[in-house]
Amino acid sequence: MKKLSLVLVTSAVLMATGCTHHYVIDATSCSFKENAPKNNISVGLILSEELKTAGWQKEFMGDHFVMDLGDQFAEVSRCVAKVAFASVLEASNKPGIQGQVDAYLIAKVSKISRTMGATAFGRSDLSVVFEWRFEDKDGKLIWVDTIHAKGTSATGNIFSHKKEAKKQGQMMMEDLMNQSHHAISNAVEIKRFVASVK
């Protein structure tokens, strides 16, 4: 009887307090699928605090699910900028590097969303709407593009949901990296600007 009470009380406490599940995403293994020549100018890569702290979270049946993505977005942005431009100076805002660069490359997370399947086998999509802006040193907008990057996996059960989320996160980061690189290296407007700086 005592044991049963203990089990019941413990279960009630656990149900009332809920758990926090952290999904850890690692974009360091991402790689570029295309090669493109670098643009021979120096850019200031602007990564705001908002971008660095971006993430996804959800409350569901008393549990708290958290996916911190900001550091990985920053890492992907650095990789893309370094592959696309000859010289990259990073800052959290434009005044910090004013006068030291030819142009600014601004990364912005517009929206992160994640769907959950109706069952553990159901499809789950993690997606980000990511905006890139390229401005000259006076702040005039030269080029803007929005990337929809996505990672898909099964929702996963109580034992596999973290593994599935990790897989999905990495897939999204790789997609973001490659789509961003493709967009920047094929932008006619950036090429024109680079030619005018030379």
Next chain:
Amino acid sequence: MKSKHEKLCQILHICVTVFWGMLLTGCATMHLPDYVHSDPNGYQYHAFRNHIVVGASPFVDKKECKKYFGTDLMKTSVVPIALSVWNQHPHNSYLLLKDNIIISNQRMDVHSSVKQVRSHQHRGGESTMKAGAVGLLVAPVVGAAVILAGGKMISDAEVIQHNLEVKEICNKTLSPDSETGGFVYFRIPETQALGDKLYLKVDLVDVQNDDTVTFNFEMEI
């Protein structure tokens, strides 16, 4: 009297039947198809100016709406408008910014409206909003479903919300001979009826000289 083996078989049989039943009766995760934006000349409303074609089609058909958005958005007074833009200029590039797309149920003053409009104004029977205010619209659309939720309903609500965001038009540079498309969403006031007019204004900015090319559409919903 049934044997232990027979009982086990019966339970297994029930489990398999329930599993397939769930899958076949719609417990599978909702999937909504992509909308392929085509040549803007084929849209219900279209215009050509300065080598640019802009097409717009309000999505008021229930079947179409359910197919692409998973729900009848008109029930929640939201009108999705499919927008397609094609820059046919041989040299010039144009910026398409969400803030430069304005929808209203009142005729707009072409020259002065842009800077006066906040992201979402709603007074009495008048409503004017900038595209990109999808967050304002999505919550009422999916809110009811989430409140009443079971697992499947939550999943459906998430898919619907995600889909609205993914299909929304986004900021883009239109290089020479390139096109883009997406949806803008407009919340109509309660006083508005089917058959009333809706006004859409799209401004495209020339990258090199900052000139603005304006498109105005008077649409019937």
